[in-house]
Amino acid sequence: MNYGFLIDMDGVIYRGHEMIPGADRFVNRLRADGIPFLFLTNNSQRTRRDVTTRLVRMGFDIEEKNIYTCAMATAQFLAAQKPAGTAYVIGEGGLLQALHSNGYSIVDHDPDYVVVGEGRTLTFEMFETAVRMINKGAKLIATNMDPNCPTPNGSRPGCGAIVAMLETAAATKAFSVGKPSPVMMRAARKQLGLDTAHTVMIGDTMETDILGGVQMGYTTALVLSGGTRIDDLVHYAYRPDIIVNSIAELDITQLAEVTPAA
Numbered sequence: 001m002n003y004g005f006l007i008d009m010d011g012v013i014y015r016g017h018e019m020i021p022g023a024d025r026f027v028n029r030l031r032a033d034g035i036p037f038l039f040l041t042n043n044s045q046r047t048r049r050d051v052t053t054r055l056v057r058m059g060f061d062i063e064e065k066n067i068y069t070c071a072m073a074t075a076q077f078l079a080a081q082k083p084a085g086t087a088y089v090i091g092e093g094g095l096l097q098a099l100h101s102n103g104y105s106i107v108d109h110d111p112d113y114v115v116v117g118e119g120r121t122l123t124f125e126m127f128e129t130a131v132r133m134i135n136k137g138a139k140l141i142a143t144n145m146d147p148n149c150p151t152p153n154g155s156r157p158g159c160g161a162i163v164a165m166l167e168t169a170a171a172t173k174a175f176s177v178g179k180p181s182p183v184m185m186r187a188a189r190k191q192l193g194l195d196t197a198h199t200v201m202i203g204d205t206m207e208t209d210i211l212g213g214v215q216m217g218y219t220t221a222l223v224l225s226g227g228t229r230i231d232d233l234v235h236y237a238y239r240p241d242i243i244v245n246s247i248a249e250l251d252i253t254q255l256a257e258v259t260p261a262a
Contacts, residue, residue, distance in 0.1 A: 003198035004036035006188050006218070008179075009055075011204035011226020012247055013039070019058045020225050022248025027060055029252060036192040037066060042144040042178040042208065044071035044095040044117030044159065068188050070143040070178030071095040071117060075102040076187060077177050078141065082112055087141075088133055090126055090162065091117030095143060110136070116163050116174070117143040120156075127165065134170040144178030146208065180212030189216070202247060204228055206236050214238045223247050 007013065013023040030037050039062070041051065048067045055062055071091075075098035078085060084103050088111040089095060095117040096106060114130045134140050145160035163174045177183045189199045199218040203209020204226025213220035222240035224230060225247070233239060244250050 003200060003219075004192045004194045005030065005038070006185070006192075006199065006201045006213075007037060007039050007247075008201075008203035008205065008209045008226075009039050009041050009051075010043075012202060012223050013055075013060070014058060015225070017058075019060070020246055020248070022246065024059050024061070026247050026250060027062065031061060033252075035252070036194065038068045038188050038192060039066055040068050040070075040179060040184070040188055040209075042070045042146050042159075043149065044069060044074070044098075044143040044178075045092045045119070047094045047097050048072065050094065068184075068191060069094060069098070070184060071098040073184035073187050074115065074117075074141060074143045074177040075099045075104065077183050078113060078115070079103055085112040087111050087113045087115045088130060088138065089115050089117070090119060090122060090130060091115065091143070092119050092121075109133075111138050113141050114138045114166070115141045115143070116159055116166065118149060118159050119162075122162070127169070130166055131169045134166065134172055140166060140170065140172055140174040142174040142176040142178070144208075145174075145176045146178075179208040180215060182212070182216060185212045185216045185218075189218075202250065206232065206238075206240075210240050211238065213240075221250055223250070 013020055048064050051067045052064045071094045079102040086105045086107045087099055089106055114133050142163045143159055146158040147160040148155040149158040196217045201213030201218045202221045204223050206228050210220050210222055220240040221242040224245050
């Protein structure tokens, strides 16, 4: 089989702290058959190692190389745009580490970029500082534009909500790197060494996973174990190629009928 998978996480392979039944069997099949895959996440808080540890504790047999975060995509993008640049960061460890690993310095004045991710320890002073920096010429970068983040106790404001406040206050628009941006979707595909026609995106969210896959020309598989219900599809002008109740029901062999032959 000459194709590979980009797989969303929350709502696809787990919900909260619990694995979705059968998700581990799907991953084990990929590993056994030597099919390349990456788990994609729009959460910039955790490092690649942290995400790996969390999934291993749930029962998944994976390695760090199987994880690709929007923080990694953002840092790689900025390093390509302006090597050895500087950033003022509103975010947490995963984003900070990714930027450092890509040659960026974190500063508190005159940065090249203001980079925004998720966070639970944000202050209004940080927002004021960011607005002043943007008004002086720093470019506003969002790791993603998700308006909220799911938690076991309900949703909380996400990166998109934080960015919206900065956009309004500074009268500017952020450049977003995470799903559904082609920046992250393309970088993940290239990391697996795949071409467009043989890349499959599996997700539970139409606005990010499926939209990003459709725009990139990937085969798309929607699972109904997360945030989208079958009745919701009437509201979208695009549709996934495959719809299943959960990833456990996704028949790998059926993709041969959707993806082009070698």
